[in-house]
């Protein structure tokens with residue numbers, strides 16, 4: 009990089025929020041990912057929020073086709089991808105239009121002036137040019153002719169002779185990345201190596217991208233436009249080895265780990281659906297772990313095959329999103345009745361129906377809880393952060409195998425695609441979930457030893473799991489009601505009443521086998537408790553920090569288990585004057601809490617397809633505290 | 636898993652992965668203690684007796700056999716067999732069995748389904764199981780009616796069928812299950828009749844011998860809601876004249892006197908001609924191209940006065956389960972068994988002291 013030294017101020021910040029925005033075809037996700045990678049290697053704490061349209065190539069140049077990537081990084085531990093960007097990179101007028109409303113006055117704005125042509129302005133819906141009409145007056149604007157400088161740089165570089173203009177232009181995201189890397193003092197070796205590897209088969213394209221990246225970096229160094237650069241020192245984090253991980257990747261690894269910990273081969277039956285498909289993609293790579301992945305003809309076949317595999321002694325998994333859960337409902341009911349282990353992963357997205365496929369929401373809680381015919385209780389586990397998806401997947405598998413039951417793992421689009429640094433677990437600290445199948449008769453009948461498939465473990469109420477291939481234990485199970493113990497078809501009214509209650513008691517009993525709900529209340533003077541579940545953990549905790557910094561008192565508790573609730577939940581809720589439940593739905597947990605504990609919780613509900621903002625929740629908390 | 640071969644006569648490369656029975660088994664070994672609850676006279680009884688009589692012939696350990704069914708009268712079948720079994724939900728048995736068969740190559744997995752279960756609610760799963768060629772034996776009991784729900788018309792009922800749900804006659808054209816299966820390029824397609832024990836046994840045997848999905852349509856009489864649907868094929872006086880028993884390598888000749896034969900008409904379809912006419916076809920169940928098998932499936936009592944039974948098609952092709960399990964063993968051979976910790980610490984890492 010350039011050796012030029014210049015009088016320039018370097019400002020130290022404790023945290024920065026950057027956002028890259030451009031056309032879906034502009035490579036903004038890759039740019040954001042790579043900036044994040046540089047940031048992770050530098051040792052900052054971080055949290056990311058990709059935001060992209062559902063269409064693969066949404067209409068180019070329009071606000072609907074804008075793809076964005078936000079990164080929040082810091083020198084201390086952070087909990088959210090940040091409320092508002094400190095700097096926005098806008099690759100075209102549409103990106104500016106779609107993102108400017110999020111930019112606070114005084115924030116920095118880097119715009120690609122080459123893209124502000126009459127045609128593009130029109131497509132973006134601008135009547136006049138925002139670069140000249142005063143729209144951008146409140147911001148620190150850096151006008152950069154990004155496209156032309158990229159093309160010039162690529163053509164001037166060595167080894168790019170065969171690169172045409174269009175290909176050269178496509179490297180403009182790397183120019184932007186280079187400039188941002190310079191502005192924020194990010195290490196650059198990683199990106200150069202990354203580009204060499206990514207385009208190993210097309211060295212001229214690698215050379216073009218690297219040339220653009222370097223040109224962007226050098227441009228920052230030479231231009232007068234930037235008088236200040238920014239530094240964020242590495243964060244002090246717990247010692248250990250870290251990697252950056254998205255929720256879907258952590259969840260996939262958690263499932264592979266669960267296979268190893270239970271000693272069962274994994275079988276994934278799945279049908280592609282956003283934002284869950286990446287788990288299918290990931291698990292299909294891990295054949296050497298004995299993972300079988302089956303892309304079924306539909307969601308029903310996906311879960312059916314997984315349940316069939318569970319019957320045979322595999323750990324059956326199915327992955328989907330809300331619409332897929334709707335299709336799987338009948339089979340989940342069958343799994344409840346068969347009492348076989350099964351993990352149902354629901355990466356929630358905006359609903360109803362097709363809804364908002366690429367946006368996040370928490371609106372499948374009641375579907376997971378009640379979306380079946382009959383009394384069909386299913387335990388529910390929800391991760392709180394991308395990295396936590398690993399542990400939550402293991403926990404879901406633990407409950408499924410120990411209690412012989414389908415279990416819901418409720419993640420969401422924000423966790424799925426968002427990322428954070430993840431402290432790698434140590435093998436020895438992972439739980440031992442070894443499963444043993446039943447191999448001997450468990451009952452003595454008039455004619456001698458017999459196998460009763462519904463003779464339960466008195467403690468867990470789980471039934472024995474005897475897999476095909478076990479001599480002497482041949483048995484039939486099905487969705488028709490079975491006699492308690494023996495497991496033969498039974499239409500006896502009293503038996504049905506008993507079986508319904510036994511299945512309910514089995515799931516309810518899990519409350520004694522999960523950690524109690526913990527409350528964080530540093531001052532121990534809080535009268536308001538904020539209760540959350542799933543991916544809202546970060547924004548809620550960040551909101552709590554803000555109000556505590558103002559001297560107010562608030563307690564926070566976060567549910568990992570939503571069915572059953574931890575045994576102490578009611579006691580905790582009743583010990584506060586007010587309970588606030590923020591959710592990305594219209595009050596689904598609140599409905600459950602009110603029904604189960606008769607606690608008149610207050611809801612704060614938004615379904616905008618984006619996670620809560622810390623400032624927003626801090627405001628709500630303050631209102632509730634001061635009311 | 637212990638791999639023991641030497642099954643009594645019936646064998647293929649997949650069946651050889653299933654442990655053999657330690658001793659000769661009998662029909663009694665495959666009879667469960669459950670009381671059979673079909674209507675007296677139902678064709679399902681005959682099929683059950685034939686299957687119970689046939690299973691010992693397989694020579695594989697009883698505990699390594701699993702029967703998966705959907706919902707319907709026919710789908711009660713697994714309860715009456717002393718094997719592993721699952722009575723699942725309506726139409727989904729092929730999907731469930733696919734998971735079981737692909738994850739357990741040491742099992743012999745059978746699906747029992749009805750015409751409504753397999754072709755209506757579960758039509759899509761059936762097509763995809765056939766297309767994938769999963770190692771399943773699918774027995775579809777076709778009574779051309781919904782039995783369990785008390786007699787509505789089914790996707791195999793003839794047009795104009797008067798039932799409770801179609802008092803003015805049904806409107807939709809029926810499926811021909813054999814044509815459907817061949818259209819999905821099923822590698823094994825057979826047809827038999829509940830009451831013809833010897834014939835049904837021979838088709839079951841061939842299905843068991845086939846590595847991959849075997850689809851067997853069994854004409855089954857529902858004496859309560861659709862009695863006599865297959866009488867023409869059962870009646871001693873008429874049956875030989877209207878039934879074409881397919882035999883691989885044999886000329887397509889039928890009739891009480893062996894006086895009728897099948898040959899290709901000018902338009903490419905098949906026609907019935909007097910035996911001895913030029914161009915009588917010889918049945919080749921192993922032909923890779925399914926066209927002739929399909930043409931045979933178009934012969935029906937209504938259109939040609941003859942219904943073929945037996946094995947339409949039996950071709951050896953790679954199975955889904957073998958291919959999946961080979962990918963796993965290949966990956967392990969090439970890359971070694973997976974190591975969890977190196978997997979999760981892959982990618983860029985950094986250490987903080």
Ligand SMILES: Cc1ncc(C[n+]2csc(CCOP(=O)(O)OP(=O)(O)O)c2C)c(N)n1
Nearest residue numbers: 706707708709725749750751752781782783
């Ligand atoms: C989801 C669902 N829909 C409908 C039913 C009701 N039902 C049970 S069996 C059946 C039809 C069975 O017909 P078929 O498969 O031909 O079996 P058969 O009783 O004739 O042997 C129907 C509609 C059901 N059990 N589940």
Ligand code: SF4
Nearest residue numbers: 674677708782857858
């Ligand atoms: S209704 Fe028909 S198919 Fe069902 S048991 Fe009775 S006779 Fe058999």
Ligand SMILES: [Mg+2]
Nearest residue numbers: 749750778780
């Ligand atoms: Mg039927």
